[in-house]
Amino acid sequence: MRWPMTLALALLGAAVVAGGVGWFLHTHERVEDSVPIPPHGEAAYNPLYALRESLRAAGVPAESRRRLERSGLALGPRDTVLMLGSPDTTTPADVERLLDWVDAGGHLLVRTPAPSARERLARPWGLLERLGVRPVAGRGRCAPLVIPGQSSHVEFCAGQRFLLVGQAPERLWGDNGEHGLVYARLVHGAGRVDVLADFDFLLNDALREAPHHILARQVLAPNWGEGTMHLVYAASVPPLWLSILTRGWMAWGPLLLALAAWLWLRTQRFGPRIPSPAVARRALLEHVRASGEHMVRYGRAPVLYDAVRTAFFERLRRRDPLAAALDGDAGVEAIAARTGLPPRDVRHALQAPRPDDAAGFRQRIARLIQMRQRL
Structure with a gap:
């Protein structure tokens, strides 16, 4: 009687397991879900990382640089330089070198400084002043961007508009009068200089949208495919003390507690809990x-x-x-x-x-x- 009972229990257990598996597969559905994670590596500090990778994917040579260095950056006659930071940080020697390079056929893209509560002081040797660009004080209006087949966009909402003095632009966007321009392409010798109110549409997150892809292709058009594109960004690296404070707390936290405990043990008491022992006399x-x-x-x-x-x-x-x-x-x-x-x-x-x-x-x-x- 032992073997039939064992076989019956085994069949019953298999039936229960098969029923549970069938119920789970019938009541649950396998789906895929994408969870965005924060950028890491170079994408965390290089705001033009996505633009560089997109250009390389399109077959255009592109390089990222932290700053416009005087040495180590050999610009070709058909290269393109995009300066993400404010042009006011450019030295007079770099201004002369850039303008001479543009005269030879280079393509330079610069932006106006970010709007500030203080009035910007004009510098005769500055890059914008040499190009005849005068930023308009205050924050301007957004500029509408209409592309056939795409949803309507507005751009340059956080940028500073500008006016052209004594210049006839090849292309412009905006009003060279009361409200100012948001984009202008100037002819300088054999090359071109594009001045924009902002580069926000070229940043990593912004390039996810198709209108920004099209706009980026238009502003980079003059030397497209003829030379290397140098993407100069100002790396916003936080100070060392801030990095230690926000990321190194697992190291300095226990050390701080240990230091506090040591100081508490070594500190002098005011009003001892027990009388001080009598000093031993050895005379x-x-x-x-x-x-x-x-x-x-x-x-x-x-x-x-x-x-x-x-x-x-x-x-x-x-x-x-x-x-x-x-x-x-x-x-x-x-x-x-x-x-x-x-x-x-x-x-x-x-x-x-x-x-x-x-x-x-x-x-x-x-x-x-x-x-x-x-x-």
């Missing part, structure tokens, strides 16, 4: 004096007298064995002759005091010490 004379006072207080003065008298006779036996061997008056006379003291004082010192005679005890002890020192 031998104080210990001897305290021991003697203790013995006198408890009637042990004769012991002290006997110790001093014994110390006197031990030195006397070393210094004058004959005087130490004599007894009675002869010994007293010999000790008096040896120490130079009267025999009466010597006899008084050698007689033990009464236990209650404190004055006599002190006199005899002092006399014995005096006699011992004169040996």
Whole structure:
């Protein structure tokens, strides 16, 4: 009967498992979901990373650079330079070099400075001033962007519009009058200079939209496919202290707690919880004096007298064995002759005091010490 029961239980268990799997597959559906994650690596600090990769995917040589360096950047006659940062940071030497390169056929793209509450000071040697561009104070209006087959867009809402002084642009966008321009293409020798109110449509997130792709293709058209495109961006790297504060807390947090605990243990208390222990006293004379006072207080003065008298006779036996061997008056006379003291004082010192005679005890002890020192 054991085998049929085991087989029945196995079949029942398999049926339960098959039923559970069938119920799960019938009630659940497998779907795919895309979760955007924050950019990392170069895409986290290079705002023109997506533009560079798009250009390379289109077969156009493109390079990213943090800044426009005087050395290490060999510009070809048909190259393109896009400066994402403010042109006010360009040095006079770089301005001359860029304009000479544009004269030879280069294509330069610059933007106006970001709107500021303070009025911008004009610099005669500045790049915008050399191009006849005068930024309009204050934030301008948004410019509509209409592309057939695409939804309507507005651009340059956060940019600063500008006016052209003594220049006839090849292309323009906006009003070179009351409201100002948002885009202008200027002819400079054999090359072109594009001035824009903002480059926000070229940033990483903005390039996801098709109208921005088309607009980017238009502003990069003059030297498209004829040279290398140099994308110069100002890397917005946070200060070191801010990076340590925001990203290194797992290291400095425990260290700060350990430092606080150490300072709490080492700090001085105001009003101790328990009395301070008495300072140990190591003066031998104080210990001897305290021991003697203790013995006198408890009637042990004769012991002290006997110790001093014994110390006197031990030195006397070393210094004058004959005087130490004599007894009675002869010994007293010999000790008096040896120490130079009267025999009466010597006899008084050698007689033990009464236990209650404190004055006599002190006199005899002092006399014995005096006699011992004169040996």
